[in-house]
Amino acid sequence: MTQAAPLHQNNGIHETQLTSENTLLQKIQPRVKFLTFNTWGLKFVSKHRKERLRAIADKLSGSKVGTPIEELNVLNTNENGEQDDEESIDDYDIVALQEIWCKEDWDYINLRCKERFPYTRIFYSGIITGPGLAILSKIPIESTFLYRFPINGRPSAFFRGDWYVGKSIAVTLLKPLTKDTYPIAIMNSHMHAPYAMTGDAAYECHRSCQAWDFSKLANLYRKANYAVVIVGDLNSRPGSLPHKFLTAETGLVDSWLQLHGKQDIVQISKMNAVDQLKIGCTTCDSQLNTWRAQRQPDEAKRLDYALIDPTKLNTINAGARFTERLDNIGSFSDHFAYTCTLELLPRKTGESENLDEDDTQPRKLLLERFASYEEMLRCINKYMITAKKQKLFRGIHFILSVLCIIACLVVTTFTSNKAAWSSIFWVLFATVVSVTGLIDGMISFFFGRSEIRALWEVEQEVQDAERYMQMVLDKQK
Template identity: 50%
Template sequence: MPTHAQGDSIKLLTFNLWGLKYVSKQRRERIVAFARKLRSQPDYDVVALQEIWTDEDWKSIVDLCQEVYPYTRRYSSGILTGPGLAILSKVPIRRTFLYRFPVNGTPTAFYRGDWYVGKSVAVTLLEPPYEGASPVALLNSHMHAPYALTGSSAYACVRACQAWDIASVAQTYSEAGYAVILVGDLNSRPGSLPYRIMQSEAGLTDSWEEIHGPTDSDKLRQMSPEDQIKLGGATCDSTLNTWRADRGPDEACRLDYALIDNTRLRALDASVQFTEKIPGIGSYSDHFAYSATFEVLATSNMLPSRPPKSERLQLYQELTDLVAEYLASRNSWQSRLLLWHFWVSAFVFIAFLAVIVVVSFLAPWASILFLFFGGLVLATGLLSGQIGFLFCRSERRAMTEIILQVADAARLLQDS
């Protein structure tokens, strides 16, 4: 049986393995190569993975690594697939829990798929590394992707709502005495609203910045690709990644994190890993991995520090304004458009029925075509009606709930 965390420290790896079936290039070869390297160089105590979406890939990882990582868990809940979140651990797992985000994109963006996989935060409670140490709550998440820097395709409001939910989950475990570590592909750059929400509301600090200092986005863009990784912690869109070599040198960014409760954890080291290439294939993923080592401190009743009251209230207002603007524009517009499509489709189908009666006397074969196309129009209209009536209302209520929660937090803060 392999030993876990040496002494009072835990070494962690988080990695988005780009495991989209039929889409990700050389997926099987890359994931098997990753598992083999993990087995041959078992440097990590805990490995958190994202984008493990096929049973075949997960079985390969478990089969190859089971002698080194006896404790494993892949999270399942989703619509068409699970959220792609998984964990390998030398540290015994006490309990697991999955929280699916109520706000998670839209089913009309089927070509993107975020809504269908059920983006979530997976909670894994680990045994303390030594007697008297704080128990560890590992939160692994893969937030909704941005498909543009600005505009509706940026899904900024969606990720801000998800960040609020993550912060609430993290705060709950922190108040229960757990040493919280939030890891994963959070699809949010340092300094963005979701990033600030997770830091402010959960009281989490960025382990990379604990070791390397604050992130300067302007300096990062001016660095060489090598320094962007070594000094800036860039895990995504690096030109040194074979699957992202067509990106501009200034597009490299840091999206993969380990945010920690620094009252119960102390960051000892932080680095970008798996930057080398698999011979004959290329990079291990379209992301690089992120590794951090933490000292787990003794059990403490201290709570993570929060920013000043004025800064938190300003953050609340920024989040409320963003959600309110989304509801007033995109949600309402999308709902009206989908319901309009439903009513037009129903009218067209009824009109086709009259046409079919007339045509059946003149050209019976043509009535079959009208019936087919009329049925197709009605089917798409019914689908739009369901999405407009059910999904848009559900999204509106979920976002309204976020606004109410933020208002509660603001009221409590003002009264304190």
């Protein structure tokens, strides 16, 4: 047998064939190379935004951009441990981007990359701006769909912006590569960010609810026989409740862990920054990133993922990318990118989807899922107290504002005859009270009620799943 020879050098689909002395051809399964990247594209906030995103576009289009960090050259290796050539290192088949929030940035990316990626899509739905999600693909896109999370922060946290951008799941369905492979469903997302480790600002309940909805949507596409790939900045550490929902509930596996096995994140947090990136793929808050160099070593974490269906996909290679630095600017983004090469497993002849997978899962996994349901219910109940307080206090503020405005009108009547200038003061005061009271009243009566009812809905769904899981566990006794 001779060495494998590439069949598709230009289209990026890594299909190879083996030839024997008798020129008998044996096909190897096609491979697809993914990249997911949080580009940090906030207008007026992200430093050197335009220059960085243009450099990202240039690099994706095939140009050599950035100065490599010598210690990280080992990241640019293939599945055989050999150093990749410069052209293949950044030659991707599918690129999922997050935080593309400025139209001029997307226009440049689209224009610069259209020859390499003829199929593109950016998603627009949102209040002030879109969710910042975009896809670049060499494989034809059959259809797209956007699912907006019903639980996604609060409008009062305008300085954070998650509620206003409309955090979502961008679903992109791709044409099957061959008649023997499954069609791919890419589910790209940027979930609600944590602004603290604990407490209300951690938004743990919001991300957990988003992951719960995410798992339901992923299961629908799995049962429809798609090779599901969840990619993006999920803002959730490995082993967290959202991560459990996205893996245990869906049957998907973390591509990095599929390749390297289970990892101890505590042990990784004690390593130096280079080893953290090599061994733990810490794409966020790494000291090697110039925008996060002031962080402590134990703050480095892996938040960027590709979660895959192991019955239809197999991870061949994975690692961090865009670790180079731009002259006079720094890192490409406040995150490093994550890439993985996936082998598409062949369709099974005469296969029938088992819609009752719970009955065939190991009891240990079922117990872990049951424990996740219990944890989720505790999480919802804890946050429900905060949500009800927010609704109550803002409602009280609205009522007090109405009483205050009435009082201002009465006081103005008595003081205007004695000091005419005082009328201006009371009018301005009443205006401020009116505006702030009205805003809080609308948040309380409209958003507060909506959020609480959405939390009730998730709670009922989890309780339904918990009751069913209890029944399955009882049957296994």
